[in-house]
Amino acid sequence: MSTATENFVKAIYNNNSHDAHNTKPGNIAKKLGISSAAATDMAKKLAAKDLLNYQKYQELQLTEKGRKMAMNIIRKHRLWEAFLFKMFDMSLHDIHKEAELLEHQTSDLLANKMSEYLGHPKFDPHGDPIPNAHGEITTTDTSFPLSQAAAGNTYIISRLTSDDKEFFEFCAQHKLKYGHEIKVSKQFKNNKMTELSVHNNTILLNEDFTTLIYVNSTK
Incomplete structure (x- = not known):
C-alpha cells in the first residue's frame, strides 16, 4: 500500500x-x-x-481490514520511537518525526526483530501502547488527563499525547516525562489551571497542557 x-x-x-x-x-x-x-x-x-x-x-x-493495517503501521511507528529513544536518546519530538518516515519502509520481519531486541516493550517513550504482531493492544489503559486529577494526590505520568516540539521541550525542561511521579497541589477549576510539584519544583499549567498529559494514580 x-x-x-x-x-x-x-x-x-x-x-x-x-x-x-x-x-x-x-x-x-x-x-x-x-x-x-x-x-x-x-x-x-x-x-x-x-x-x-x-x-x-x-x-x-x-473495516477490520483497515483496522489491521492501521495497527500494523502504528506498531512500526512506536517500535521505531522506542528504538531511537533507547539507542540515541533523541528528543520525543525528534523520534516522532523520524518514525513518521521509517514506519512506511519497515517490513514485518524488521518490526519483529526490533521488538525482540527491545524486549517486546508494551509502551513507547510517550507512554502510548505498542500493538503486538497480531495487531492487538494487550495492556489496559486506566489513565486520565491531568486536568481531572484530584488535588493533594500523587500520580505517575503515563502518556504525553502531543507531537508539538515546544510542548516536549517544556516537558523535558520541567521533568514531565513518562514514568515520572508528580503531586497535584491544587486545581483552579474556574481558571482551568493545575498547580503541581515535580522534583521539589512547583509548576502551574493551563488546560492546554493538562489535557495532553495523562496520569495514573500511584495507589
Whole structure:
C-alpha cells in the first residue's frame, strides 16, 4: 500500500481513538494537511478496497481490514520511537518525526526483530501502547488527563499525547516525562489551571497542557 493510504487509515484510527465524531473527511483532511475534496476522494477509493466504510456527511469507520493495517503501521511507528529513544536518546519530538518516515519502509520481519531486541516493550517513550504482531493492544489503559486529577494526590505520568516540539521541550525542561511521579497541589477549576510539584519544583499549567498529559494514580 502507498504511504498516503497508510497515513489515511492511521489518521482515522488515531482520531477515532480520541473522538468518535472526529473522523469525517474534513477532519482527516486537517490532520493530514490536504484538501477536504482530496480526503473525500481518498475515502471513496479506500472504501472500494474494503479498508473503510464511507457514507456522505458521516464519520469514516475502518473495516477490520483497515483496522489491521492501521495497527500494523502504528506498531512500526512506536517500535521505531522506542528504538531511537533507547539507542540515541533523541528528543520525543525528534523520534516522532523520524518514525513518521521509517514506519512506511519497515517490513514485518524488521518490526519483529526490533521488538525482540527491545524486549517486546508494551509502551513507547510517550507512554502510548505498542500493538503486538497480531495487531492487538494487550495492556489496559486506566489513565486520565491531568486536568481531572484530584488535588493533594500523587500520580505517575503515563502518556504525553502531543507531537508539538515546544510542548516536549517544556516537558523535558520541567521533568514531565513518562514514568515520572508528580503531586497535584491544587486545581483552579474556574481558571482551568493545575498547580503541581515535580522534583521539589512547583509548576502551574493551563488546560492546554493538562489535557495532553495523562496520569495514573500511584495507589
